[in-house]
Amino acid sequence: MTLxxxxxxxxxxxxxxxxxxATIVGIIFSIVLVTVQMGLYVGFRRMVTTMIDHSPADLWIMPAGTKCFEDPSLLDDRQRFRALAVDGVAEAAPVVIGYAQWRLPGGTTTPVFIVGSELQGFGLRPWSLVGGRVDDLSVPGAVAIDQYYFERLGVSEIGASAEIRDQKVQLMAVTKGIRAFTTTPYVFANVDRARLYTGMLPNKASYFLVRVSPGSEVGKVGRQLQESLPDVEVLTAAGFRSRSRNFWLFGTGAGAALFAGALLGFIVGTVIVAQTLYSSTKDHLNExxxxxxxxxxxxxxxxVIIWQALLSAIIGFCGAAGISSMVVRITADTALPIVVPPAMLFALFLLTVVMCVASAIAAIVQVMRIDPATVLVR
Amino acid sequence: MSEPVIDAVDVVKFLGRGAGRLQALKGVNLSLRGGELVLLMGPSGSGKTTLLSILGCLMTPTSGMVRVRGRPVANLDPEALAKIRRDHVGFIFQSYHLFPTLTAEDNVRLALDVRGERSQSKAARDVLGMVGLAHKTKAFPHELSGGEQQRVAIARAIVGKASAILADEPTGALDAQNGQAIMTLLAEFAKDQSRGVLVVTHDPRILPFANRIVHIEDGCIVGEEVVREAKRMSMS
Structure with a gap:
């Protein structure tokens, strides 16, 4: 390449x-639109599996047909004992989930999503604690919530009280960054108390988290569990994660909508750059x-034309990256943050380049038709 | 006598299609030899520009043959014709066709750049010095007079050491003084026995610079006169 x-x-x-x-503004808005849509997609994708991601389970036992973590149904303790009898199963811990009403000190109520688990040893415990300890949740009525929901749940500090299903609860631990995309706050509690809050019988649970014995193969144990418990489903953590994502992103149409927005941004950007390169080439046809x-x-x-396209791409992408990073910062503490991992940023840069170079095709086609003899008659 | 740099044999060219189709050239024979400056003269519509386009490989003839440095150029694709132009032909246009966004030096460098040559800057500055523009290498076309722009165009045409310089009305947009200066440069270039210059013109003021004058009318060569040195001196 010559200078x-x-x-x-x-x-x-x-x-x-x-x-x-005008071109650069067009590219910037196009890429920001794609970034926001894809960032929402990634953010959404992460949020819908946040509980699965933070669970220590090798395998999940769940009622047949469970679509996602928030899809409550019932398992029986007998199934847990049968699971524990399978070779290679070290532990099978119950997890209880369900919606409940949180009564604020003023008497009003708001829905919450209860997550109950064994708090000592193996279980789905709250993480990213910024106040209190997990052990503090062993006290009857102790719960943990995220500080993001303080105002909504009418509490402001550890020790604050409220009610769930006419049971007094006391805030004993506070997390940071555990937010539900459904906007219903998660409330962590001891598994027995969680049954009370959700109205579940003492011998029931929503999931059993399975830890496989050291040296045992997860897949093999999973197959044996499935054979032993034909009326439930046994999924690996990755399998459950994948099922949850598929349900929320594609089963509900949310993912398709985000992709459609991103595609629209890409098309708009391509057309804008193509129009500019085409008219620029037309202006310089004589040259x-x-x-x-x-x-x-x-x-x-x-x-020469492709360099024009690449220059547009680089300048446009830098502007878009600047605006997108602001958007990411602004949405970081919202219920659905826009997440742009470095790999996605790189992919977006490549996408911008592809978009701009593809836009150059119209200009190149125009140049291919040039008759050099025309310079003698101009 | 030097070998022909470009020669055309029985060249016929039809332009247009259907009812608008016309025969621009009707069996033209013309050679441009190294070391000569040939003027191609004729009235408007006589076929001068078409002949120049064919000799410069901008166009291919409908029939007949064109050879550049002895190599036939019939049936070559546009890329092959472009290669012949960049290797053997330098063009000078009446309206200069300089790149308005590039400096004089960069305009000249372009001719080398398309050939993939290195050390372009020094060569470009040297040639601009030869045409008297050593002090304007960083000037943009809009900062140059018409005569200066045409000198840049000449520098661009000769920097690649083309075998043939084909000039289309190079003095047409210039005053007498600038026209003389431009033709002096071209005549100087044509003294090299390995290079020839063909100038399409209406301008009688440049007759003294010609070694040969070819007259074309209605697509046919109708006359040719060799100008002897003594006559050239008397005309000038």
């Missing part, structure tokens, strides 16, 4: 500054014809 080709490209591009600015007349190859001219 002159690049210089010709950027001078052609910067020659009409107003048009150039391209001169280049052809003095013997430049077609590839030389295409490279």
């Amino acid at each position: 002159l080709k690049f210089r010709l490209a950027y001078r052609n591009l910067f020659h009409d500054r107003l048009r150039f600015i 391209f014809a001169t280049l052809r007349a003095i013997g430049s190859s077609g590839a030389y001219i295409y490279m």
Whole structure:
């Protein structure tokens, strides 16, 4: 690549500054739109599996047909004992989930989502604690919530009281960053108390978390469990994660909507850049014809146009990345944060480049039609 | 006598299609030899520009043959024709066709850049010095006079050491003084026995610079006169 080709490209591009600015603004908004949609997708994808991601389970036992973690139904303790009898199963801990009403000190109520588990040893315990300890939740009526929901649940500090299903509860631990995409606050409690709050019988549970003995193969133990418990489903953590994501992202149509938004952004960006490159090429057609007349190859001219496209992509992407990082920061503490991992940022850069280079096709087609002899009659 | 740099044999060219189709060239034979400056003269619509386009490999003839440095160029694809142009032909246009966003030096460098040559800057500055623009290498076309722009165009045409310089009305947009200066440069270039210059013109003021004058009318060569040195001196 020679510098002159690049210089010709950027001078052609910067020659009409107003048009150039309009193009860059178009690219920025297009990429920001794609970033927001994809960031929401990634954020959503993470949030819908947050409980599964933070569980220590190798295998999950659940009622047949469970679609996602928040899909409550019942298992029986007898199934747990049968599971424990299977070779390779070290532990099978019950987890209770369900919706309940949280009564604020003023008497009003708000729905919460109870997550109850064994708090000593193996279980689904709250994480990212910023106040109190998990052990503090052993006290009857002790619960943990995320500090994000303090105002909504009418509490402001550890020791604060409220009621769930006419049972007094006391805030004994506080987490940071455990938010539900359904916007219903998670309330962590001891498994027995969770049964009380959700109205579940003492011998019932929503899931059994299975820890496989050291040296046992997870897949094999899973198959044996499934044979032993034909009326339930046994999934690995990855399998349950995948099922939950598929349900929320594609079963509900939410993922398709996010993808459609991203696709729309991509199309809009492509059209904007294509329009600019096309009109820029048209403006400089005489120059391209001169280049052809003095013997430049077609590839030389295409490279000039592609450089224009790449320059647009790089400048547009930098602007979009700046705005997107602000959006990410602003939404970081919301119920559905936009998440842009480094790999996605890189992918978005490649997408911008692809979009801009694809946009150059119309201009290249136009240049291919140039008759160099026209320079003699102009 | 030097070998032909470009020669056309029985060249016929039809332009347009259907009812608008017309025969622009009707069996033209013309050679441009190294070391000569040839003027191609004729009225508007006589086929001068079409002939120049065919000799410069911008166009292919409908029939007949064109050879550049002895190599037939019939049936070559556009990329192959472009390669012949960048290797053997330098063009000078009436309206200069400089790149307005590039400096004089970069405009000249372009001719080398399309050939993939390195050390372009020094060569470009040297040639701009030869055409008297050593002090304007960083100037943009809009900062140059018409005569200066045409000198840049000449520098661009000769920097690649083309075998043939084909000029289309190079003095058409210039005053007498600038026209003389431009033709002096071209005549100087044509003294090299390995290079020839063909100038399409209406301008009688440049007759003294010609070694040969070819007259074309209605697509046919109708006359040719070799100008002897003594006559050239008397005309100038």
